[in-house]
Amino acid sequence: MTSGIEVVITGLGATTPLGGDVTSTWDALLAGKSGVRPMTHDWVEKYDLPVKIASQLVVDPTEVLPRVEARRLDRSEQVAIVASRQAWSDAGHNDDTVDKQRLAVIIGTGIGGAITLLTQDDLLETQGLRKVSPLTVPMLMPNGPAAHVGLELKAQAGVHAPVSACASGAEAIAWAYRMIMSGEADVVVAGGAEACITAIPVAGFSQARTMSTRNDEPEKASRPFDTARDGFVLGEGAGVMVLERREFAEARGAKIYGRLAGIGTSADGYHITAPDPEGVGQSRAIAAALRSGNIDPSDVGHVNCHATSTPVGDVAETVAIRKAIGDHPVLTAPKGALGHLLGAAGAVEAIVTVLSIRDGVVPQTLNLENLDPAVTLDVVAGEPRKVKLDAAVNDSFGFGGHNVALAFTPA
Amino acid sequence: MSDNVLSGLAEIVEEVAGVAADDVTAEKSFVDDLDIDSLSMVEIAVQAEDKFGVKIPDDELANLKTVGDAVNYITSNK
Numbered sequence: 001m002t003s004g005i006e007v008v009i010t011g012l013g014a015t016t017p018l019g020g021d022v023t024s025t026w027d028a029l030l031a032g033k034s035g036v037r038p039m040t041h042d043w044v045e046k047y048d049l050p051v052k053i054a055s056q057l058v059v060d061p062t063e064v065l066p067r068v069e070a071r072r073l074d075r076s077e078q079v080a081i082v083a084s085r086q087a088w089s090d091a092g093h094n095d096d097t098v099d100k101q102r103l104a105v106i107i108g109t110g111i112g113g114a115i116t117l118l119t120q121d122d123l124l125e126t127q128g129l130r131k132v133s134p135l136t137v138p139m140l141m142p143n144g145p146a147a148h149v150g151l152e153l154k155a156q157a158g159v160h161a162p163v164s165a166c167a168s169g170a171e172a173i174a175w176a177y178r179m180i181m182s183g184e185a186d187v188v189v190a191g192g193a194e195a196c197i198t199a200i201p202v203a204g205f206s207q208a209r210t211m212s213t214r215n216d217e218p219e220k221a222s223r224p225f226d227t228a229r230d231g232f233v234l235g236e237g238a239g240v241m242v243l244e245r246r247e248f249a250e251a252r253g254a255k256i257y258g259r260l261a262g263i264g265t266s267a268d269g270y271h272i273t274a275p276d277p278e279g280v281g282q283s284r285a286i287a288a289a290l291r292s293g294n295i296d297p298s299d300v301g302h303v304n305c306h307a308t309s310t311p312v313g314d315v316a317e318t319v320a321i322r323k324a325i326g327d328h329p330v331l332t333a334p335k336g337a338l339g340h341l342l343g344a345a346g347a348v349e350a351i352v353t354v355l356s357i358r359d360g361v362v363p364q365t366l367n368l369e370n371l372d373p374a375v376t377l378d379v380v381a382g383e384p385r386k387v388k389l390d391a392a393v394n395d396s397f398g399f400g401g402h403n404v405a406l407a408f409t410p411a
Numbered sequence: 412m413s414d415n416v417l418s419g420l421a422e423i424v425e426e427v428a429g430v431a432a433d434d435v436t437a438e439k440s441f442v443d444d445l446d447i448d449s450l451s452m453v454e455i456a457v458q459a460e461d462k463f464g465v466k467i468p469d470d471e472l473a474n475l476k477t478v479g480d481a482v483n484y485i486t487s488n489k
Binding site for chain 1: 449
């Protein structure tokens with residue numbers, strides 16, 4: 001890297017359908033647990049929705065946050081705050097460890113405050129203007145999660161909120177990389193947050209025929225790369241990491257989980273929801289990540305896949321991986337266990353990728369029983385596999401044709 | 412000053428803004444002492460309207476600087 005700047009990861013935070021923090025999520029993932037459960041919301045029956053399952057948080061954010069703070073935040077903002085506090089504290093930061101003008105926050109979301117939007121619209125319809133909360137707009141705006149975390153940390157180098165559907169969380173981390181490499185910030189708190197398990201997103205995704213309807217076996221519904229996969233399972237949660245300029249982190253004696261060596265982004269220019277079956281745009285993003293990190297494709301031992309358990313998407317991704325890297329990397333798809341956290345997915349899965357490098361272990365793809373014959377790569381199934389990794393890539397793709405690849409290396 | 416109105420208002424302030432009801436006393440300024448922002452003031456006013464059966468128009472709300480101002484307004488308008 002000609003600039004001499006390196007970006008390292010010093011803190012991790014998450015709240016997911018597998019656990020209320022990073023350690024419990026990672027342990028549950030390796031143990032083969034599923035976060036998918038039946039939805040008990042009254043609207044599931046009311047609208048007779050074809051999808052009756054979702055991947056739901058095990059620790060409700062309102063149990064963790066003070067009551068008054070929670071009532072001023074949309075659920076997507078609540079999970080962002082929870083994960084950010086964990087990451088900030090894990091990084092060993094406090095109010096004095098970084099000049100606020102050198103600190104940025106970048107947290108993406110795919111959908112934003114859908115629950116607030118719908119709840120307040122319902123109040124307007126049924127009870128009139130007076131009952132609409134004056135906090136409606138700051139609760140529903142998609143930059144709300146980033147804004148609240150930025151305000152809490154008093155970050156002044158910039159507060160940003162990439163919105164690129166299911167690539168949002170990864171895009172936030174890519175943006176953080178660019179800010180540090182360009183010298184705009186020393187420390188960036190970056191990730192994704194999503195909490196939209198409510199009637200209209202479920203109805204909309206259902207009508208697009210993208211979701212699994214394996215309602216009688218919730219824990220088996222999300223099965224990336226398996227021949228019997230029938231769609232993704234909607235999930236909720238947040239993942240946040242603290243990224244720093246290496247010299248800055250080392251000078252303050254921070255522990256370092258790993259390095260974000262390179263990032264690549266591209267757009268398909270193909271279709272609003274379907275991925276290019278040839279994986280051209282996706283492979284360009286992966287190749288760009290390796291190039292920017294000066295990583296030889298032969299050194300990439302592992303790809304943490306975006307694979308969502310949809311029939312078309314999973315195969316297209318493996319085509320892209322072959323094209324950009326080759327047929328040697330060991331693959332996994334954490335969505336088998338986590339479900340699809342939309343705008344948080346890329347961030348949570350980036351955390352998983354970092355831990356795979358740290359611990360030398362790739363989690364199994366839950367529910368992968370019969371590998372789709374169209375997939376000719378090595379996908380970990382059954383149990384975690386020990387692999388020493390010199391470099392690993394995390395893929396994230398989103399409706400709209402957004403592609404993001406993050407290339408991580410050891411500390 | 413009505414103790415019932417004061418204690419009822421204090422409950423609302425605690426619910427909306429998390430200020431302990433005991434701290435909501437007549438001489439306190441909503442903004443300077445209780446750290447209540449303009450958005451929370453709107454919520455407090457709407458809840459007070461429902462609880463006490465009064466109307467608090469926006470131009471009146473702007474004049475209610477202290478808890479005592481609010482108690483007096485509610486007492487004389489309900």
